[in-house]
Amino acid sequence: MDGTFNENDISRVVETDRAHIWHHLSQHKPYETTDPRIIVEGKGMRVWDQKGKEHLDGVSGGVWTVNVGYGRESIANAVRDQLIKLNYFAGSAGSIPGSNFAEMLIDKMPGMTRVYYCNSGSEANEKGFKMVRQIAHKRYGGKKHKILYRDRDYHGTTITCLSAGGQDERNAQYGPFTDGFIRVPHCLEYRSFEQDGAPQENYGVWAADEIEKIILREGPDTVGGLCLEPVTAGGGVITPPDGYWDRVQEICKKYDILLHIDEVVCGVGRTGTWFGYQHYGIKPDLVTMAKGVASGYAAIACLVTTEEVFNMFKDDASDPMNYFRDISTFGGCTAGPTAGIENMRIIEDENLLENTTRMGAYMLDELHALSDRHKVIGQVRGKGLFLGAELVSDRDSREPVNEKLAQAVVADCMAQGVIIGMTNRSLPGKNNTLCFSPALIATKDDINQIITAVDGALGRVFS
Numbered sequence: 426m427d428g429t430f431n432e433n434d435i436s437r438v439v440e441t442d443r444a445h446i447w448h449h450l451s452q453h454k455p456y457e458t459t460d461p462r463i464i465v466e467g468k469g470m471r472v473w474d475q476k477g478k479e480h481l482d483g484v485s486g487g488v489w490t491v492n493v494g495y496g497r498e499s500i501a502n503a504v505r506d507q508l509i510k511l512n513y514f515a516g517s518a519g520s521i522p523g524s525n526f527a528e529m530l531i532d533k534m535p536g537m538t539r540v541y542y543c544n545s546g547s548e549a550n551e552k553g554f555k556m557v558r559q560i561a562h563k564r565y566g567g568k569k570h571k572i573l574y575r576d577r578d579y580h581g582t583t584i585t586c587l588s589a590g591g592q593d594e595r596n597a598q599y600g601p602f603t604d605g606f607i608r609v610p611h612c613l614e615y616r617s618f619e620q621d622g623a624p625q626e627n628y629g630v631w632a633a634d635e636i637e638k639i640i641l642r643e644g645p646d647t648v649g650g651l652c653l654e655p656v657t658a659g660g661g662v663i664t665p666p667d668g669y670w671d672r673v674q675e676i677c678k679k680y681d682i683l684l685h686i687d688e689v690v691c692g693v694g695r696t697g698t699w700f701g702y703q704h705y706g707i708k709p710d711l712v713t714m715a716k717g718v719a720s721g722y723a724a725i726a727c728l729v730t731t732e733e734v735f736n737m738f739k740d741d742a743s744d745p746m747n748y749f750r751d752i753s754t755f756g757g758c759t760a761g762p763t764a765g766i767e768n769m770r771i772i773e774d775e776n777l778l779e780n781t782t783r784m785g786a787y788m789l790d791e792l793h794a795l796s797d798r799h800k801v802i803g804q805v806r807g808k809g810l811f812l813g814a815e816l817v818s819d820r821d822s823r824e825p826v827n828e829k830l831a832q833a834v835v836a837d838c839m840a841q842g843v844i845i846g847m848t849n850r851s852l853p854g855k856n857n858t859l860c861f862s863p864a865l866i867a868t869k870d871d872i873n874q875i876i877t878a879v880d881g882a883l884g885r886v887f888s
């Protein structure tokens with residue numbers, strides 16, 4: 426740290442935090458006897474807390490966000506300059522950075538043409554749901570309004586996003602939920618033995634066919650959209666099985682169902698391609714993105730669509746209701762697209778997609794090597810710098826470890842100055858996957874430091 430904080434300042438911040446801050450996703454009772462953690466500064470891959478302790482951040486700001494690392498002055502400068510020129514005007518008008526960033530984004534997304542700005546992943550997904558609903562009303566008398574979502578996926582925190590949420594611990598106590606959201610089975614092959622009728626072979630095609638069965642059960646004329654993460658994040662870092670996506674797309678085409686891909690975590694480089702769906706030859710109708718779009722330097726989310734979807738909202742200009750009657754006040758902030766432009770330039774100029782692919786493969790190998798040494802690792806999965814290790818108490822039965830043990834591994838790494846994550850209040854009895862998502866600038870030395878910390882932690886916790 427640069428020493429601008431003295432002991433008195435920081436103890437006051439801690440006390441004020443204790444008195445007034447309601448931390449996200451936190452039980453506050455422990456803060457009565459221990460200090461809440463305050464993160465004071467960040468540089469590159471590292472952050473410093475209120476005690477001046479350095480941490481290697483293996484989770485990009487905790488939730489897959491700071492893709493280009495901390496302390497990027499060029500982003501801060503670009504945002505500063507733009508704020509002085511024009512900070513805001515409502516999104517019914519255009520802006521220079523909004524227009525420029527949309528062009529850059531569309532350039533990376535062949536087949537997509539329109540960018541709708543807003544400010545969180547939840548909001549972007551909710552707008553996607555609204556589009557599907559409005560199309561149902563415009564074209565199908567309101568009938569084709571159901572939206573399918575998948576067990577273990579997460580699309581955000583609002584009541585309607587939770588209605589599309591496949592993580593029962595996140596949803597618990599927040600019902601009743603929005604009508605018309607229908608769950609389809611997950612595609613985690615490692616846990617296929619828990620799914621009735623799952624085959625030993627061609628699991629990916631089977632898992633997709635299960636979606637078709639649900640469409641037929643509900644009636645294809647009632648189903649308007651299917652919302653999926655390309656690689657499931659908080660539900661256990663689930664990479665799709667072979668054959669899955671080809672079949673999913675066939676099914677969507679067959680029943681005229683819009684495919685909404687949630688790239689809130691995978692988007693803008695995390696998996697080594699610009700977007701996660703690009704690994705699997707997917708042609709989406711709607712794509713949502715947030716976290717890594719500006720690496721947390723400004724709040725920005727985007728809903729990107731095809732021209733076909735867009736056209737459905739302008740085909741009858743004589744009808745005063747025939748456009749997307751939606752607004753997002755802060756979708757008009759210019760800081761977001763300005764930071765997005767500079768974030769994308771950094772990824773390109775520093776070849777961070779290539780680094781993500783290389784370092785992701787290296788880290789995956791290192792995690793496999795760890796699993797040779799630690800029987801508690803049941804499976805290692807992931808794509809690029811988006812990796813997970815599922816912990817089990819027995820490799821044959823695949824019984825998940827008690828989540829307190831997974832938490833102990835995370836805490837041990839933290840004590841060593843390495844921040845890793847885990848699936849958290851996600852699935853009952855299955856919060857057992859360690860999560861790794863270092864910034865896309867990670868080096869072999871950084872990854873070695875993470876792996877060494879996890880190695881030591883697993884040895885201590887499961888000795």
Ligand SMILES: Cc1ncc(COP(=O)(O)O)c(C=O)c1O
Pocket residue numbers: 488544545546547548550579580581582654658659687688689690715716
């Ligand atoms: C896949 C996915 N979609 C949507 C969201 C919601 O994003 P936000 O927290 O920006 O609303 C998240 C957040 O973790 C996510 O992981």
